[in-house]
Amino acid sequence: MIPPTFEYLRPESLGEALRMLPDAGEDAKVLAGGQSLMPLLRLRLAYPDTLVDLDRVAALREIRDDGDALVVGATATHHQVMNDPLVRRFAPLVAAATATVADPAVRHRGTFGGSLAHADPAGDLPAVALALDAVMLARSASGGDREIPARDFFVDWMTTALEPDELLTGVRLPKAGPGWGFHYEKFHRTAQAWAIVGVACAVRRVQGAVEDVRIGLTNMGSVPVRASAVEERLGGNALSDGALREASELAAEDTAPPADLHGSAEYRSHLARVLTRRALGAATAR
Amino acid sequence: MPRIRVEVDGETYEDDVEPRLLLVHYLRERLGKVGTPVGCDTTNCGACTVLLDGLSAKSCSVLAVQADGRSVTTVEGLSLDGAGDHPLQRAFHREHALQCGYCTPGMIIASLDLLRDNPDPSEAEVREGLEGNLCRCTGYQNIVRAVRGAAAEMRTREVAP
Structure with missing residues (x-):
């Protein structure tokens, strides 16, 4: 369908964008790559008064080294992120998960920050940001800069x-140090579909023991969630196939997975357990 | 209404457009570039894929205003050098890589995008590269064969899009 009418604003700088947002009001939407927003407009599921297009705000596309962290600009495209040498080296989980998002044409336009701000619990990157303890960098004309930890950023469905x-201006990702292994395990039926369930995991091993483990679950609730019970069971213990299998059985605890055409809540809980075991196995295989 | 300036298949156009006008509708209805079809209208099928500043994009998911100042290549722009059909077009013909042909423009543009990064893709890499393009009648065997055949020809002839 043809999208509903809206006013279109195209700021040339971050300052201009921040000045436009308060006037644009609560019914404005920020347009980044548009790969989630455009389908919503065409299906007439969203009726924003105004679109503020960030396309010309070049400063938001940068990916930079920030000491013990990387800062990924909010409108860095998926294509840019998954091919960026810094991301591949210091945030390999982000590179790997981003490569599973949609398809090449969508990844050319869709953005890292856009996926996070869209906050679709079926999106892959929110669970990854949660597993990595990423920090969202936000800015407004009135309030200045604000840092929001990933676990406080996702409030409810979308x-x-x-x-x-x-405005989300960027995301700070802690750099992966020695001993860390990562994996994103995504289950979907067709190539470009959303994850029915996805599991992002980061594991640090020290001399055969699991020193630190963080697991983010995609599509197991209205927001991405950490598999805390698995993390607690595994942390500090010796690594073995049996330990991974036993801990993975706890993956669906304290989750409220949705039921839809792709699967029941019970099926998603089953998937969470199986995929967590696979993800942990892959992350600790090297 | 915003005024846009966009290069399409080597020619520059200037037009006033409503902000909500989709790029695919601009191409078809304003410029008459009907070689790019509208398929699913939900960013799934890839039939409307074009190159936007050299990178594949689904033109049903881009506003015409977002193409302002950029260059667009549609399937109609592939044989600008006057040398006849592009190797990908010939290969799709030769390998029977289409029946109804609706997905073909998008398949060819997405293939071009893939071959720019990877001039000699394996069968699996072709399938990955075309994961955003759906064909509902031929199936994918002949499409994969056509892309690999065209790639081989393009490697020996250094054909530019």
Whole structure:
């Protein structure tokens, strides 16, 4: 369908964008790559008054080294992120998960920050950001800069902690140090479909023991969730196939998975257990 | 109404467009470039794929205003040098890589995008590269064969898009 009418604003700088947002009001939407927003407009599921297009705000596309972290600009495209040498070296989980998002044409336009701000619990990157303890960098004209940890950022289904006049400017990802292994395990039926369930995991091993483990689950609730019970069971223990299998059985604890045409809640819980075991196995295989 | 300036298949156009006008509708209805079809209208099928500044994009998921100042290549722009059909077009013909032909323009543009990064893709790599393009009648065997055949020809002849 043809999208509904809206006013279109195209700021040339971050400052201009931040000044436009308060006037644009609560019914404005920020347009980044548009690969989630455009389908919503065409299906008439969204009726924003105004679109603020960030396309010309070049500063938001940068990916830079920030000491013990990387800062990925909010409108860095998926294509850019998955091919970026810094991301591949210091945030391999992000590179690997991004390569599973949609398809090449969508990855050319879709953006890292856009996927996070869209906060679709079936999106792959929110669970990855959660597993990595990423920090969202937000800015507004009135409030200045604000840092929001990933675990506080995803508030509800497609809802984040961002204020209407606030822009996600970038994401700080802690650099992976020695001993860490990563894996994103995604289950979907057709090539470009959303994950029915996905599991992002990061494991640090020290001399055969699991020193640190973080697991983010995709599509197991209205927001991405950590598999805390698995993390607690495994942390500090010796690594073995049996330990991984036993801990993975706890993957669906304290989750509220949705039921839809792709699967029942019970099926998703089963998938979470199986995929967590696979993800942990892959992350600790090297 | 915003005014846009966009290069399409080597020619520059300037037009006033409504902000909600989709790039695919601009191409078809304003410029008459009907070689790019509208397929699913939900960013799934890839029939409307074009190159936007050299990178594949689904033109049903891009506003015409977002193409302002950029260059677009559609399937109609592939044989600008006057040398006849592009090797990908010939290969799709030769290998029977289409029946109804609706997905073909998108398949060819997505293949071009793939071959720019990877001039000699394996069968699996072709399938990965075309994962955003659906064919509902021929199936994919002949499409994969056509892409690999065209790749071989393009490697020996250094054909530019």
